[in-house]
Amino acid sequence: MSWAIDARRQLHLIPERGYEEFKTQATLEQLIRSLESPRVHISHWRTGLFVRVDGLVGEKTIGYRADMDGLPIYEETGLEFASVHEGMMHACGHDVHMAIALGLIKRAVEEPLDHHIVIFFQPAEEGPGGAEPMAMSEMFYHFRPDAMFGLHVAPEYPVGTVASRPGVLFASARELHLTIHGKGGHGAFPHAGIDAVIVQAALIMQLQTIISRNIDPMGSAVISIGKVSAGTKENIIAETAKLDGTIRALSDKEMVVLERRIRQVIAGVEMTYNVHIDLEFGNRYHEVVNDERYLFQFEEAVEEIGYSYKTCVPAMTGEDFGYMLKQVPGFMVWLGVNDMGSGLHQATLNPDERAIDVAIELFDHFFRTAIIK
Secondary structure (H helix, E strand, O other), X not given: OOHHXXXXXXXXXXXXXXXXXXXXHHHHHHHHHOOXXXXXXXXXXXXXXXXXXXXXXXXOEEEEEEEOOOEOOOOOOOOOOOOOOOOOEOOOOHHHHHHHHHHHHHHHHHOOOOOEEEEEEEOOOOOOOOHHHHHOOHHHHHHOOOXXXXXXXXXXXXXXXXXXXXXEEEEEEEEEEEEEEOEOEEOOOHHHOEOHHHHHHHHHHHHHHHHHHHOOOOOOEEEEEEEEEEOOOOOEEOOEEEEEEEEEEOOHHHHHHHHHHHHHHHHHHHHHHOOEEEEEEEEEEOOEEEOHHHHHHHHHHHHHHOOEEEEOOOEEEEOOHHHHHHHOOEEEEEEEOOOOOOOOOOOOXXXXXXXXXXXXXXXXXXXXXXXXX
């Protein structure tokens, strides 16, 4: 078992929510300090880390990002190193992401790069979003790289395959939270109240017409309501009802249309049903936009090593790494981890650990051969 795979197993044991990654941060720091290199510099940022490994020449700085947080999911993998934090799991592969970043640090210690490399261990990718404040921090500007890279595990691809595309890879994404305020009452006298459940149902259906009647069929956008709640008892007219969902688009133009039409639909429903609806848009994740020049160099590096590179289609996946790519050019790729039986955010996700050493080899080779502008 490689050092990086062992590190992944240690991290898989202790998934934590965004901005609560205290054990994760401590474990990462312990593993990095065990390398005992004077060229490694560790700085804390909230529950994340900035880790710089000095290069031999240091004319340029390469950035690499790994997200840290887990998800509130009860793990069902049956692994010997399954989560010891009940109700939490690394079900999106962030333990794999961190292990790869650790492996890149170890490689840079053992065989120094010409360039400096800064690893951004970023908290709260799953929410509320750690990339934007991290990228806007004074520490980011202090360590600011000339190029920025990252990856995400992809269960549908085999080990040894990476996939990406120039331009937009992941969509812009934003949370949607709605609270309907009606008038409660006895279930036997619905005329005396204003049933928030009826309004909730109407609003769900109205929201779904936004995509089909306001977005160009050649474009791409999504409105998904993932959580609904209302009422207290079967014979009581619900006074309040809540909807929680996500909106996603492949361009800023489409996102503006979605937000405007959601407000207009809500205003219409309020007037129709004589209710008040609170609207809250959560943090927005910008599109992940890949730099074509760097991605072409990476594709060449993949072929030189003997692995497989595939061009994929854009995904509606939300990834706050897009904030960092707005600051610094670079790219993100999908990393094949060969788990056809499970998808991301599922309780049975079990990435093939061989992908960790594949990714370390690929990115280490890329960092040594890429022309950083």
